[in-house]
Amino acid sequence: MKTRTSSVVHALVSTRLPNRFGDFVIHCYGGAQDDKQHLALVKGEVRGRENVLARVHSECLTGDVFGSRRCDCGEQLDLALSAIGEADCGVLLYLRQEGRGIGLVQKLRAYNLQDEGLDTVEANLRLGHQADERDYYVAARILEDLGVKSVRLMTNNPKKLDELRRYGIPIGARVPIEAPSHPENVRYLRAKVEKMSHMLSFERKRPRFPFLAALFERLAEGPLSPGRPFVTLSHAQSLGGGDAQVSGPEACELSAALRAAHDAVLKPAGPALRLAWHDGSKAPVRLALAGTPATAGDVVAVPADARGDIDLAAALAAILGLGVRSLLVDGDAGLIGRFLEGALADYCVITVVPQFRGQTGTGGSGLESARIADCGCQPLGRDLVVYGPLRIDGSEAPAITPAG
Numbered sequence: 001m002k003t004r005t006s007s008v009v010h011a012l013v014s015t016r017l018p019n020r021f022g023d024f025v026i027h028c029y030g031g032a033q034d035d036k037q038h039l040a041l042v043k044g045e046v047r048g049r050e051n052v053l054a055r056v057h058s059e060c061l062t063g064d065v066f067g068s069r070r071c072d073c074g075e076q077l078d079l080a081l082s083a084i085g086e087a088d089c090g091v092l093l094y095l096r097q098e099g100r101g102i103g104l105v106q107k108l109r110a111y112n113l114q115d116e117g118l119d120t121v122e123a124n125l126r127l128g129h130q131a132d133e134r135d136y137y138v139a140a141r142i143l144e145d146l147g148v149k150s151v152r153l154m155t156n157n158p159k160k161l162d163e164l165r166r167y168g169i170p171i172g173a174r175v176p177i178e179a180p181s182h183p184e185n186v187r188y189l190r191a192k193v194e195k196m197s198h199m200l201s202f203e204r205k206r207p208r209f210p211f212l213a214a215l216f217e218r219l220a221e222g223p224l225s226p227g228r229p230f231v232t233l234s235h236a237q238s239l240g241g242g243d244a245q246v247s248g249p250e251a252c253e254l255s256a257a258l259r260a261a262h263d264a265v266l267k268p269a270g271p272a273l274r275l276a277w278h279d280g281s282k283a284p285v286r287l288a289l290a291g292t293p294a295t296a297g298d299v300v301a302v303p304a305d306a307r308g309d310i311d312l313a314a315a316l317a318a319i320l321g322l323g324v325r326s327l328l329v330d331g332d333a334g335l336i337g338r339f340l341e342g343a344l345a346d347y348c349v350i351t352v353v354p355q356f357r358g359q360t361g362t363g364g365s366g367l368e369s370a371r372i373a374d375c376g377c378q379p380l381g382r383d384l385v386v387y388g389p390l391r392i393d394g395s396e397a398p399a400i401t402p403a404g
């Protein structure tokens with residue numbers, strides 16, 4: 001847990017604040033190291049409660065008060081207050097960290113730089129700031145002071161989740177909070193996704209990999225077979241048939257898009273399996289055979305199949321029970337094969353890396369480095385032909401240039 005010794009915040013005053021979203025009490029906190037007064041809007045009784053609906057919102061005068069379309073802050077504030085207003089209890093913290101901590105004047109300067117073509121992160125850096133200078137220590141202490149035991153946090157920002165956890169706030173779940181995008185803020189939102197890893201689904205809907213559009217649409221509908229999540233198998237293999245060692249940057253991007261589109265990713269981890277939520281909203285879980293010696297972290301015990309391996313059907317049922325409706329299996333050839341044997345998968349995305357290095361059928365040192373340069377690919381009836389001039393380390397540039 002991240003700790004700090006300085007700055008103990010305390011409520012200076014609390015008063016009723018009925019607003020258009022419901023009946024709130026506002027607590028004004030002082031004593032923070034930054035000398036600012038931070039606010040907590042509380043609906044209902046949150047003391048001693050688990051999984052309290054919460055929003056930790058950073059001040060954005062332009063968005064929150066003046067309805068700026070440069071960002072999504074004002075709309076997120078409304079969404080959060082209205083969700084809390086409808087819940088029986090909840091908390092909104094309003095942290096005075098304007099402009100991701102750089103202050104109003106610098107944020108407005110950053111807007112001018114964005115009008116000159118920089119993105120929101122580059123603008124901060126140009127002004128001599130970090131991309132994000134916020135700190136969530138005060139937020140954690142206020143939540144503790146309010147007696148909140150754990151939260152369901154409305155955010156799309158993974159750093160916010162990490163920081164609050166590190167300051168000791170248990171987060172039971174992440175609740176996405178997405179305002180519709182506008183032409184004026186789409187660049188800003190895209191920069192949040194690409195540079196600050198924000199989890200915004202409008203990006204997922206972008207036809208970045210048009211050949212997967214049908215899969216992405218289907219995923220939104222949830223499981224296809226009863227008793228298990230929708231399962232996509234993904235694998236990168238070499239021409240020799242074994243697992244590929246290194247894929248190119250675009251294939252890495254594809255694999256990131258696949259991870260983001262599924263609720264969770266399953267990978268082999270020795271004899272066990274490791275389940276990780278794509279957005280980090282929950283801690284990863286290990287699925288291991290019952291009786292396996294415990295290691296750190298959460299372990300779900302799964303029965304063995306006839307061969308003594310993890311029973312994958314039982315593992316999938318347990319994974320569905322954990323709330324995962326779509327699962328990406330990021331497997332080696334062995335794990336993929338076992339899912340196929342059990343007819344436990346719905347979709348498959350195989351990347352072929354045009355090199356021969358792999359586990360199967362390659363031993364010689366020449367083959368180790370052999371690859372197809374200028375790789376081509378052609379569906380041929382029901383088959384797929386991968387072709388192109390060969391290059392083996394030490395050989396000259398390929399003599400044949402591919403047609404078309």
Ligand SMILES: Nc1nc2c(ncn2[C@@H]2O[C@H](COP(=O)(O)OP(=O)(O)OP(=O)(O)O)[C@@H](O)[C@H]2O)c(=O)[nH]1
Nearest residue numbers: 057058059060071097098099100110120155156157
């Ligand atoms: N420096 C800078 N700050 C900005 C810009 N646009 C918005 N902000 C600030 O970004 C912060 C956004 O805060 P939040 O909405 O709490 O947090 P978030 O990081 O967007 O994460 P979410 O919880 O997903 O909303 C506010 O402090 C805004 O003032 C910008 O272009 N530059």
Ligand SMILES: [Zn+2]
Nearest residue numbers: 060063071073
């Ligand atoms: Zn804003």
